[in-house]
Amino acid sequence: MGQQDGVGEGTDPARDGRDGGCDLDRRDEVDVTDDVAVDDVDASVAKAKKAGGKLMRPIFDVPDVGRIAILMQPDGAGIAWMTPKPKA
Numbered sequence: 548m549g550q551q552d553g554v555g556e557g558t559d560p561a562r563d564g565r566d567g568g569c570d571l572d573r574r575d576e577v578d579v580t581d582d583v584a585v586d587d588v589d590a591s592v593a594k595a596k597k598a599g600g601k602l603m604r605p606i607f608d609v610p611d612v613g614r615i616a617i618l619m620q621p622d623g624a625g626i627a628w629m630t631p632k633p634k635a
Contacts, residue, residue, distance in 0.1 A: 582627040588614045591628055595620075 585591045592602055599621035606616045613631040620626060 581625075582629060585628045585630055588616045588628050588630040592616045592618065 588606055592600075592606060595618055596602065601619045603617045603619055603625075606614060608614050611632060613629045615627060615629045617625070617627045
C-alpha cells in the first residue's frame, strides 16, 4: 500500500500513509475508529476533557464541511466529532 498522487499521504512513513494525513503526535498515537456528528464540538470537547478524554490536535474547521475534533477516549479508543456546517 503506497501513496499515490498525494492520496493517503500521512506523516509517518512507517505507517505507509495510513494515518489519513491527520498529523497526530505519534507519542500518543490513536487510530480514529468512529466519527460522530455533535451539536457543538467545542462544548462536547470541554465535557470530554473533564471526563478524562484527550484532544489529539487543536479543533479545526474544514471549509464548507464543518468543525472537527479528534480525541482519545480514556480507554484509549479514538473518536472524531464534527459539527456540520449549516446549509445556506
